Amino acid sequence: MPRPSMGKLFVSPDMQAATAVRGRGRPRTRLQNVNEIAAYLSISRTTLYTLMDEGMPFHRVGFYRRFERAAVMRWLSERQKRREAEGWE
DSSP states (O other): OOOOOTTOOOOOHHHHHHHHHHTTTSOOOOEEOHHHHHHHHTOOHHHHHHHHHTTOOOEEETTEEEEEHHHHHHHHHHHHHHHHHTTOO
């Protein structure tokens, strides 16, 4: 019986579906560190940590905090709308 070629890997349709369900294969978002997101937003790191305490989304990667730029921008937009509705300038 011939051995299958090592150059090609057969993946069953069931395995492909299971992989899709787990979320593999989708493009990864580049996460930014504290310095990068603070510079992008033109704010200090102290202000960034205050915003994180207010609920700004971030991921913990070990000891470090990482941010998805799109999620941060969405959160800031929603925060601005809430503040305007409450009468903040």
